[in-house]
Amino acid sequence: xxxxxxxxxxxxxxxxxxxxxxxxxxxxxxxxxxxxxxxxxxxxxxxxxxxxxxxxxxxxxxxxxxxxxxxxxxxxxxxxxxxxxxxxxxxxxxxxxxxxxxxxxxxxxxxxxxxxxxxxxxxxxxxxxxxxxxxxxxxxxxxxxxxxxxxxxxxxxxxxxxxxxxxxxxxxxxxxxxxxxxxxxxxxxxxxxxxxxxxxxxxxxxxxxxxxxxxxxxxxxxxxxxxxxxxxxxxxxxxxxxxxxxxxxxxxxxxxxxxxxxxxxxxxxxxxxxxxxxxxxxxxxxxxxxxxxxxxxxxxxxxxxxxxxxxxxxxxxxxxxxxxxxxxxxxxxxxxxxxxxxxxxxxxxxxxxxxxxxxxxxxxxxxxxxxxxxxxxxxxxxxxxxxxxxxxxxxxxxxxxxxxxxxxxxxxxxxxxxxxxxxxxxxxxxxxxxxxxxxxxxxxxxxxxxxxxxxxxxxxxxxxxxxxxxxxxxxxxxxxxxxxxxxxxxxxxxxxxxxxxxx
Ligand SMILES: *[C@@H]1O[C@H](CO)[C@@H](O)[C@H](O)[C@H]1NC(C)=O
Ligand SMILES: *[C@@H]1O[C@H](CO)[C@@H](O)[C@H](O)[C@H]1NC(C)=O
Ligand SMILES: *[C@@H]1O[C@H](CO)[C@@H](O)[C@H](O)[C@H]1NC(C)=O
Numbered sequence: 436x437x438x439x440x441x442x443x444x445x446x447x448x449x450x451x452x453x454x455x456x457x458x459x460x461x462x463x464x465x466x467x468x469x470x471x472x473x474x475x476x477x478x479x480x481x482x483x484x485x486x487x488x489x490x491x492x493x494x495x496x497x498x499x500x501x502x503x504x505x506x507x508x509x510x511x512x513x514x515x516x517x518x519x520x521x522x523x524x525x526x527x528x529x530x531x532x533x534x535x536x537x538x539x540x541x542x543x544x545x546x547x548x549x550x551x552x553x554x555x556x557x558x559x560x561x562x563x564x565x566x567x568x569x570x571x572x573x574x575x576x577x578x579x580x581x582x583x584x585x586x587x588x589x590x591x592x593x594x595x596x597x598x599x600x601x602x603x604x605x606x607x608x609x610x611x612x613x614x615x616x617x618x619x620x621x622x623x624x625x626x627x628x629x630x631x632x633x634x635x636x637x638x639x640x641x642x643x644x645x646x647x648x649x650x651x652x653x654x655x656x657x658x659x660x661x662x663x664x665x666x667x668x669x670x671x672x673x674x675x676x677x678x679x680x681x682x683x684x685x686x687x688x689x690x691x692x693x694x695x696x697x698x699x700x701x702x703x704x705x706x707x708x709x710x711x712x713x714x715x716x717x718x719x720x721x722x723x724x725x726x727x728x729x730x731x732x733x734x735x736x737x738x739x740x741x742x743x744x745x746x747x748x749x750x751x752x753x754x755x756x757x758x759x760x761x762x763x764x765x766x767x768x769x770x771x772x773x774x775x776x777x778x779x780x781x782x783x784x785x786x787x788x789x790x791x792x793x794x795x796x797x798x799x800x801x802x803x804x805x806x807x808x809x810x811x812x813x814x815x816x817x818x819x820x821x822x823x824x825x826x827x828x829x830x831x832x833x834x835x836x837x838x839x840x841x842x843x844x845x846x847x848x849x850x851x852x853x854x855x856x857x858x859x860x861x862x863x864x865x866x867x868x869x870x871x872x873x874x875x876x877x878x879x880x881x882x883x884x885x886x887x888x889x890x891x892x893x894x895x896x897x898x899x900x901x902x903x904x905x906x907x908x909x910x911x912x913x914x915x916x917x918x919x920x921x922x923x924x925x926x927x928x929x930x931x932x933x934x935x936x937x938x
Contacts, residue, residue: 496771504739513885516619533649534605537596545745552596577663613656637822650828677797683933686793791839842893878906
């Protein structure tokens with residue numbers, strides 16, 4: 436009786452959730468999940484399924500773009516910090532992409548979008564931590580800054596944003612993401628105690644203000660009012676976070692090949708070419724000038740901020756301020772559609788994956804080494820000495836290769852403030868294990884934007900979850916990073932792969 440009514444309750448709740456989630460998605464109140472979509476697409480492709488109408492609908496470039504904007508008014512959900520009972524969280528390594536930013540390029544003969552980059556808790560989007568974040572950043576002189584980071588502004592600070600500057604939208608999203616991980620890792624698992632030691636927190640960023648500021652906003656959400664004197668922020672000189680191991684001739688060769696593929700795909704797209712011609716005519720500039728200005732970057736900013744698309748600023752009597760003189764959502768949709776097509780073709784061609792494996796290795800190798808040290812330290816009951824929390828504040832060009840190298844290409848292009856998380860867990864100890872020098876009781880989880888993708892990764896896809904190990908063994912990850920990942924380029928080590936001849 437009890438079991439039966441519980442079953443009925445589950446059914447009712449399930450049905451309610453289904454209706455709710457459908458209506459929310461339909462009304463675009465919440466974005467549909469790109470990861471889930473991609474995964475189900477992948478599965479249905481594997482199945483031999485002749486019934487066409489069961490395939491997922493064609494992706495809608497505009498709906499996808501709403502996800503890319505990553506509006507801070509959407510509540511953050513995520514499966515970070517979820518694990519079977521009695522497992523212990525030992526370490527978390529996070530890479531984030533910077534939040535919403537002003538364009539890097541401007542469209543010729545148009546006005547730039549008007550966005551105020553001076554933070555104000557009175558303007559939307561806002562956050563309960565925003566005012567204290569602003570005053571805390573003023574004390575940043577007490578922190579330790581690597582290389583050129585000390586001279587960068589710690590807050591966005593122009594009433595008309597500068598090119599590439601982080602916006603308030605970006606700051607608020609990062610505060611929210613940091614707060615979400617604070618609840619997952621600090622409130623629930625006490626990953627860092629209140630008296631955390633400087634060496635337990637590793638923070639690194641590229642030398643751009645938007646990554647530095649994104650990292651600081653994230654950290655402030657994660658550790659509100661953190662003690663500046665305990666914080667050191669390191670600089671990565673390369674957007675690949677490759678440290679001392681950046682030299683890799685083959686990597687550049689694979690990137691060339693991929694870029695040639697991309698170029699061919701683009702010029703073969705007649706609709707895209709027509710659209711560029713129309714847009715250029717609208718603005719009164721040469722088509723190649725417009726194309727070189729990468730208009731999608733600026734249009735994305737207009738789109739994400741709900742601003743009208745730009746119009747030609749040189750109005751002649753013949754094209755007075757009528758609609759014909761402005762760029763439109765239809766133009767934008769064509770460019771976004773082509774970008775989506777390109778993503779699919781990129782995965783199938785496999786050239787990018789080869790580049791990605793070599794681009795992502797140094798970062799993965801450092802993370803793997805750190806996780807292994809922490810795992811061994813924990814087995815030997817040493818106190819937490821290493822960076823139990825590591826944050827890398829990066830770019831789309833950092834994160835995209837990492838996803839590809841891990842076999843997570845289906846996760847799509849990294850949106851603003853995207854986050855990729857590696858969690859290290861140990862299972863409850865048994866007597867035999869205590870003296871064991873192997874890492875049999877150590878496990879890894881991989882999450883992207885809160886979604887648990889561990890069993891989609893190249894190193895744990897084959898793992899039997901119903902075995903005695905419900906999580907992915909850390910050993911799988913270590914051997915993937917040190918050797919297995921190079922099978923994509925027919926090699927067994929980074930050195931070999933980087934220096935072999937690429938035709
Ligand atoms: C969130 O903000 C965006 C942009 O400001 C807006 O388009 C969207 O409707 C908002 N969504 C909700 C649920 O408030
Ligand atoms: C990978 O990490 C190990 C330390 O675990 C280091 O000795 C090695 O040089 C690293 N390799 C690369 C290519 O970064
Ligand atoms: C790896 O070797 C296979 C078989 O010899 C070949 O088809 C493939 O093109 C090679 N891949 C690379 C990246 O060299």
